Amino acid sequence: MIVRLNKAVLHVLDLDSAVSVLSKAELDLEEKPVKSYVQSICRKALGSTDCRHGNFGTDNALATKVSRYLHGADEFVPLTAEMAGFVFGEIQRADGVKSTDMLVADFMDGDDTRYLGLFLLEGKKAFVHDVSQAGSMVSCDIVRRYGVLPAATQKLASWAIVRADNLEISYVDKPRSIDGQDVLVLPEGLLQCSSEASARETIDCVTEIVEQVAEEHGANAALALSKAKAYVAEQVDEQDSFSRDGLAEKVFEDSEPARKAFETAAEVRHLPERVAVDRRAVAQKRVRCHRIVTDTGIEVSFPAEYGDDPEFIQFSTEENGLISIELKNIGSIENK
Incomplete structure (x- = not known):
């Protein structure tokens, strides 16, 4: 920069x-x-x-x-x-x-x-070396400096x-x-100025509401969060903001009660109808990627937009209530 x-x-x-x-x-x-x-x-x-x-x-x-x-x-x-x-x-x-x-x-x-x-x-305190000489005698010492x-x-x-x-x-x-x-x-x-939430606080607020609503309405929270992040990233790339209603429609398109619950929670958290977000915040990995950790200790990190694309990753709920994750169309795997 x-x-x-x-x-x-x-x-x-x-x-x-x-x-x-x-x-x-x-x-x-x-x-x-x-x-x-x-x-x-x-x-x-x-x-x-x-x-x-x-x-x-x-x-x-x-x-x-x-x-x-x-x-x-x-x-x-x-x-x-x-x-x-x-x-x-x-x-x-x-x-x-x-x-x-x-x-x-x-x-x-x-x-x-x-x-x-x-x-x-x-200012902070730091230790530095100090060299002094008395006649032909050179000595090195350690001294503390203040106001570094x-x-x-x-x-x-x-x-x-x-x-x-x-x-x-x-x-x-x-x-x-x-x-x-x-x-x-x-x-x-x-300065005696007004105060508005930071980009990071806004994104954290959105993800917290989405996760809460998804869990309360029996939706897959991991899938809902990846959809939310992908929507925010796409919208902000174009116009530095996103629609609160548009996000609810995208994430909870199959559940009207969940959409209404999101709107209610957003109002309580004072999330405006049009949410401005700095592109620099959306460019960060924490928004572009979604990371999940299963109760079996398995960690999966994937681009947020893939969460809504069954060609790459698919979540399904088995008859016993357990969740399965299927990764698709993988050309190669690299160990890290």
Whole structure:
């Protein structure tokens, strides 16, 4: 995934000393290690399917400031310092938090879409070697370093990116206990934005409802789930969303009571009639493939669309109530 950096800055929020160090200068992106690290952080955020989505509320003061910056009316470093100062004040009041650095990046993706990214980098302790010399005596020792930044490949617990063209927000955050209440500092405190389910949460919700309804109405849950995944993958490939009613019709086409039960459960879980899902989530193996494990310990993994195609796999229920699975048209078998 392509990430082009425009600007970046790092602010230090040192909870151990209760002092924040707000940088007055941007990071030097000509330094390859710095550039590579920031790009990696931004790239992971853009590729995330765990993020929730939201929008700024009306009369949101921060939204106005972010918009002014993105349109060239405000400066980058002062805006980021103001945001870092707010976050420092909030996490300072939280229980059991670690010293944290706040990385802010102005960047673009491969489609030239511009973003403003806010990333909280929790410091960690690490052991490193230390070489010292006294006269002709060279000694090597092990010392502990504090405030080590997370690895570039590590999944961050708290971040948000604001899309420049429409100010839509994607975020991941973890609850912090402040004054006895769990608070999401970025979406609830700093950004004060709305919250919609992530792509992963939406898909998990659909599969849970399908499995529950199938089991309650005597349908083959494995077959129902593979049909649901195949339908979602097919629809989202074409239009980034799928119909709740269409999914029910596809999965429970032979049972009107099951379809009604699905609709009732979907309403209870607040699943909208038209469900938007990020294509990146559907591209993952967990959606494209369906995996089942029998009570005899046999595991079978197959492309979800094959679940509804008797030319490749067929489920049948015997007279004694046991289930048989038949795999068909296999040209070769590879041991793994």
